[in-house]
Amino acid sequence: MLCRIPMRILFVVLMGSLLLAACDTTGPEPEPEPLNVRLAADIEADPTSGRDPETGAPISNNLFTLYDLEAGEVVLSSSETDAAVRQQDSVSTVWDIGFRGTTIIFNGGTSGPGDAVAQLLAVPFADVTEAPADGYVADGENTCPAVQTPAGPVPGPPYAICTGSDNGWYNYNPQNNLVAPIPGRTIVLRSASGNYAKLRILSYYKGNPDPPDPTAPSRYYTFEYVLQPDGSRDLTTE
Amino acid sequence: MTYRAICVIWLGAVLGVGRVAAQPTPGGGADTLRSVVLRPIVVTATRAEKALEDVAVPTTVLSAEAMRRQGATRLSEVLVTVPGLLLFDDHGTGLQVQGFAPEYTLILLDGEPVIGRTAGTLDLDRLMVQGLERVEIVRGPSSSLYGSEALAGVVNLITALPDQGEQLSATLRAGSFGTSEATLSAGVGRERAGLRLLLNRYASDGYDLTPASFGPTAPAFTDWTADARLRWDAAERLEVRLGGRISRQDQQGGFALTGPDGAAVRYDDRGHRVDWSLHPEAMLRLADRFRLTTTLYGAGYRTRVRQRRQQDDALYYADDFDQRYLKAEAQLDALWSARHLTSVGAGLVQERLGGDRYAGEADRAFPEARQRYAFLQHAWLPGASVELNASARYDAHDDYAARLTPRLALLLKPAEALRLRASIGSGFKAPAFRQLYLAFTNAAAGYSVFGSTRLAEGIARLQADGQLDQVLLDPAGLDPLRAESSVAVNVGGTVQPGPGLAVTVNGFYNDVHDLIETQPVARKTNGQFVYGYFNLARIYTRGVEAEVRLHPPVGPGHRAEVALGYQFLQARDREVVRALERGTVYGRDPGGREYRLGVADYTGLFGRSPHAATLQVRYDHLPSDLTASLRGRWRSRYGYSDLDGNGLANRPDEFVPAYAVFDATLTRAFPLARRAEAEVQLGVDNLFDVTRPAYVPSLPGRRWYAALRLSL
Numbered sequence: 001m002l003c004r005i006p007m008r009i010l011f012v013v014l015m016g017s018l019l020l021a022a023c024d025t026t027g028p029e030p031e032p033e034p035l036n037v038r039l040a041a042d043i044e045a046d047p048t049s050g051r052d053p054e055t056g057a058p059i060s061n062n063l064f065t066l067y068d069l070e071a072g073e074v075v076l077s078s079s080e081t082d083a084a085v086r087q088q089d090s091v092s093t094v095w096d097i098g099f100r101g102t103t104i105i106f107n108g109g110t111s112g113p114g115d116a117v118a119q120l121l122a123v124p125f126a127d128v129t130e131a132p133a134d135g136y137v138a139d140g141e142n143t144c145p146a147v148q149t150p151a152g153p154v155p156g157p158p159y160a161i162c163t164g165s166d167n168g169w170y171n172y173n174p175q176n177n178l179v180a181p182i183p184g185r186t187i188v189l190r191s192a193s194g195n196y197a198k199l200r201i202l203s204y205y206k207g208n209p210d211p212p213d214p215t216a217p218s219r220y221y222t223f224e225y226v227l228q229p230d231g232s233r234d235l236t237t238e
Numbered sequence: 239m240t241y242r243a244i245c246v247i248w249l250g251a252v253l254g255v256g257r258v259a260a261q262p263t264p265g266g267g268a269d270t271l272r273s274v275v276l277r278p279i280v281v282t283a284t285r286a287e288k289a290l291e292d293v294a295v296p297t298t299v300l301s302a303e304a305m306r307r308q309g310a311t312r313l314s315e316v317l318v319t320v321p322g323l324l325l326f327d328d329h330g331t332g333l334q335v336q337g338f339a340p341e342y343t344l345i346l347l348d349g350e351p352v353i354g355r356t357a358g359t360l361d362l363d364r365l366m367v368q369g370l371e372r373v374e375i376v377r378g379p380s381s382s383l384y385g386s387e388a389l390a391g392v393v394n395l396i397t398a399l400p401d402q403g404e405q406l407s408a409t410l411r412a413g414s415f416g417t418s419e420a421t422l423s424a425g426v427g428r429e430r431a432g433l434r435l436l437l438n439r440y441a442s443d444g445y446d447l448t449p450a451s452f453g454p455t456a457p458a459f460t461d462w463t464a465d466a467r468l469r470w471d472a473a474e475r476l477e478v479r480l481g482g483r484i485s486r487q488d489q490q491g492g493f494a495l496t497g498p499d500g501a502a503v504r505y506d507d508r509g510h511r512v513d514w515s516l517h518p519e520a521m522l523r524l525a526d527r528f529r530l531t532t533t534l535y536g537a538g539y540r541t542r543v544r545q546r547r548q549q550d551d552a553l554y555y556a557d558d559f560d561q562r563y564l565k566a567e568a569q570l571d572a573l574w575s576a577r578h579l580t581s582v583g584a585g586l587v588q589e590r591l592g593g594d595r596y597a598g599e600a601d602r603a604f605p606e607a608r609q610r611y612a613f614l615q616h617a618w619l620p621g622a623s624v625e626l627n628a629s630a631r632y633d634a635h636d637d638y639a640a641r642l643t644p645r646l647a648l649l650l651k652p653a654e655a656l657r658l659r660a661s662i663g664s665g666f667k668a669p670a671f672r673q674l675y676l677a678f679t680n681a682a683a684g685y686s687v688f689g690s691t692r693l694a695e696g697i698a699r700l701q702a703d704g705q706l707d708q709v710l711l712d713p714a715g716l717d718p719l720r721a722e723s724s725v726a727v728n729v730g731g732t733v734q735p736g737p738g739l740a741v742t743v744n745g746f747y748n749d750v751h752d753l754i755e756t757q758p759v760a761r762k763t764n765g766q767f768v769y770g771y772f773n774l775a776r777i778y779t780r781g782v783e784a785e786v787r788l789h790p791p792v793g794p795g796h797r798a799e800v801a802l803g804y805q806f807l808q809a810r811d812r813e814v815v816r817a818l819e820r821g822t823v824y825g826r827d828p829g830g831r832e833y834r835l836g837v838a839d840y841t842g843l844f845g846r847s848p849h850a851a852t853l854q855v856r857y858d859h860l861p862s863d864l865t866a867s868l869r870g871r872w873r874s875r876y877g878y879s880d881l882d883g884n885g886l887a888n889r890p891d892e893f894v895p896a897y898a899v900f901d902a903t904l905t906r907a908f909p910l911a912r913r914a915e916a917e918v919q920l921g922v923d924n925l926f927d928v929t930r931p932a933y934v935p936s937l938p939g940r941r942w943y944a945a946l947r948l949s950l
Contacts, residue, residue, distance in 0.1 A: 122822040124832035164758075171883040175844075180883030184824025184832050202830070210828060211891050212881045224830075 034238030038072055039224045042206055045099035046078040047219040060219075064105060066095035069197055069227050096191040099221050102170055102179060102204070104161045107192040109138025111159075114192030118160040120168060125186045125224075131196040131233040132188060136160075144168075161187060169201050178214040179204045196233050199225035281349065282374040282394040284615065284627065285383050285581055286571055294627050294647035295661050296728055296744040296783070298375040302398065305367050307856070307865045309903040309921040309945065311411065311419050311440065314362035314936075316373060317393065319869050321803020321852045322783035323375070326845055327936050330361030336377055336746050337779035337809035337846050338390035342667055344380070346394040347515065348481055351387070353563045354513050354539030358670060364485070364513070368409070368421045369436045369465050371398035377783070378728040378746060379665025382629040382645035385611055389665030389724050390748070397481060399469050400425045400432030406950045411919075413943025416443030416458075430471040438463040444491065445938045447931035452504055455935045457491030475524075481517040486510075492548075504548040513539040527573045533585075535565040560592035561671075577619045584612040596675045605675040605691070609635045623651040633666075637674050637691050639720045641666055658731040659744070666723040673719065673754050673771040684766040687756065690719040693770045697760055700768065709760045713770065720773050724750040730783075738789035747780040777843065781807035795860050803852035809843045814886060825888045841887050844880075847873035847896075863907040872898035878933055894933040900925040910948075919945040 076089040107114035117136035144162035165172035181201040206220040332340025341358030380388040425434035463485035515537040567585030615629035634640040645663030688696040730744030753775035758767035853870040877887025903921035
């Protein structure tokens with residue numbers, strides 16, 4: 001008998017909220033167009049073709065893949081080795097973000113002619129509904145905590161999203177040689193053309209295998225992002 | 239000081255002292271240091287003989303008879319039945335005590351360290367059970383007496399002294415997976431001297447838990463061990479003992495790698511190991527109240543690995559490792575009165591390393607290091623029901639910072655059936671060889687790792703070769719590496735509420751700091767890093783070990799014993815705990831939703847089960863000399879690996895599921911003519927055929943065996 005009253009209250013509350021929600025959607029005020037989460041799958045980031053038997057260095061083109069978030073397409077692939085083509089594309093402001101191995105660059109600062117800036121938030125992707133007003137840096141502007149030593153921190157290579165395991169977007173597990181994106185980390189950026197976006201890496205391996213498979217071909221990014229084309233910092237999705 | 243010098247001094251001292259001791263001394267009577275007690279005696283906890291129940295630190299003893307009736311052949315099979323001890327697979331079968339990885343537990347043979355670890359693990363399958371009188375296990379730090387490695391605990395294998403009379407025994411055992419063991423033991427003893435020789439052969443065809451891929455999970459091997467023990471009352475007050483052991487192993491495995499064309503390329507993997515130890519010891523009663531024990535201990539451990547491509551026999555990988563250890567030690571025990579006992583000792587250790595990975599970059603010189611130490615222990619009995627034991631040890635080493643390690647332990651006996659124990663102490667583990675002396679470049683991956691003594695030289699050489707892009711920190715400005723160390727508290731006791739029932743509980747807390755980890759110190763032009771070793775991490779382990787031992791009344795002619803053990807464990811990295819408290823650690827579900835992880839979600843370091851339990855049931859039918867034994871062990875799920883980038887186990891596929899393994903044996907002894915006896919044993923390990931192929935390679939399926947022992 002005791003549980004009947006709360007159930008009734010719950011029912012009333014539920015019905016009421018449904019009615020309110022119905023009223024909202026039929027309201028006369030025009031809603032801004034909801035943003036979509038867009039997915040980029042298996043974007044190659046300078047994949048290796050083996051290792052140099054002498055030096056042990058991975059054999060690759062050592063080139064970036066440049067990606068345009070607005071168009072949702074690769075501008076220049078790391079497999080493109082023609083110097084003239086590369087020169088033409090890399091100095092453009094069409095691309096926003098570049099990938100080479102675990103290094104991510106943005107079209108600005110020391111990386112490109114654009115004004116792209118970025119920062120890494122320790123906030124889940126879904127919870128970032130508004131891009132922060134400040135805190136952004138361009139590549140080359142910041143210092144990265146690459147090495148914590150007894151002699152104090154030693155700066156790593158200066159990228160907006162720091163390189164190195166546990167410094168930026170990924171964690172390297174020496175036990176199984178897995179590079180895994182850190183959950184709860186969201187890259188927020190202002191693109192080369194001044195629009196805000198949030199982005200999270202889902203996989204570093206071809207085919208986004210689950211469970212993550214360190215033996216799958218690596219240096220293939222799968223990531224998702226939300227881009228606000230109107231210049232505002234609102235990143236609410238539908 | 240060289241090896242030879244140490245040996246010569248020791249021999250000279252023993253012989254010189256022997257001549258003095260040979261003089262008859264008036265009044266030289268009973269040995270006051272060793273009273274005749276029928277209760278189990280242990281030596282590990284205090285470096286002196288003491289009744290097990292009167293030891294102030296948590297100690298367990300396994301008798302030879304119990305080990306034999308369990309059908310055990312190797313040390314791993316024995317230790318796994320002890321509550322709170324778990325096995326840990328990492329380059330061999332290692333031991334986990336109070337949540338610590340194998341490198342933090344010291345393994346002793348007659349009080350001297352067994353050497354030869356791979357990645358910190360001393361493979362317990364290397365050590366046979368035959369020829370032992372008992373195995374003693376001390377939990378909690380004993381570095382105040384034994385120095386490095388005695389941080390989580392100490393396991394001491396005590397060999398049996400040669401008996402009086404003539405003995406000859408042979409044991410044959412055969413079982414699944416082509417496993418066989420043969421032991422031949424012969425002894426002869428008189429009142430003043432005795433000698434025992436033992437030869438053991440242990441072999442297996444190996445097993446394969448993943449038949450789909452080429453290469454066995456455990457390789458085929460043949461192990462030989464020869465062991466000799468000598469006791470000799472050289473003079474009235476001088477007792478000399480000599481122990482020697484040599485063992486060798488050959489193993490044959492294989493594996494497949496994916497070639498450039500995607501096809502599997504097969505490789506043979508051959509390993510060869512030789513290890514030996516020689517252990518002379520002289521005990522001299524200087525007067526009724528003083529005893530001087532001098533020890534020399536030499537040990538060697540050599541391994542050789544060759545991996546060759548099957549199709550053309552081309553060498554793919556080769557590794558040689560050679561470790562020598564020499565120790566000279568003297569210990570003086572002084573029984574001032576019935577209430578005060580002091581032990582003081584000092585020693586010198588010299589170690590030498592050889593092997594591909596340890597050769598100096600420039601001069602190909604092999605590292606050699608010296609260590610000097612001294613320890614002091616005082617036991618004080620202020621009353622009949624209280625004992626206080628304080629000890630401390632000072633270790634100075636060539637290549638890491640010297641340290642002082644104390645321990646204080648208290649035993650209370652408020653009632654005959656109650657023992658309370660409390661101890662606080664420090665433990666330490668010296669930097670491993672690789673952390674001090676490694677000079678290694680991985681040709682396949684392009685990175686380099688240098689031990690702390692090699693870092694400056696290695697960086698300079700890479701820089702001269704133009705291989706460095708950026709040096710992140712100056713190796714000249716670094717402090718010397720410190721030993722990893724802990725402060726630990728153990729509190730517990732034993733209560734016997736009634737006849738045939740004993741309950742033992744111990745709570746422990748280990749706070750560990752200065753754990754050594756690699757950090758990049760320079761970036762190479764190939765994009766890879768140069769790594770060095772630094773004192774960085776802090777962890778803690780805490781938990782409770784408990785055991786209930788029951789002898790149910792089963793009537794005359796029968797004997798039964800049931801033992802139940804349980805351990806609760808939390809082993810945690812402090813930095814991870816801090817990050818969880820800050821709320822910056824997330825998990826990601828298959829749908830992509832990210833969720834925050836809290837401290838309550840932390841399952842601890844990988845490989846640690848929060849809960850573990852053991853069961854032992856033994857029944858003896860005395861008229862027919864029949865023993866039935868059932869052993870079980872269960873461990874709750876434990877983190878195995880991180881797959882989603884947050885550094886800890888949270889996804890279901892990051893855990894090894896809980897499992898239980900049961901073993902059973904049936905043993906019957908038959909009297910033969912005169913003193914001769916035969917013993918027949920049938921057994922099965924892993925009765926329910928539990929395997930975890932991808933996670934626990936040391937867990938083969940069900941194994942049957944039969945054994946026959948003849949003794950004259």
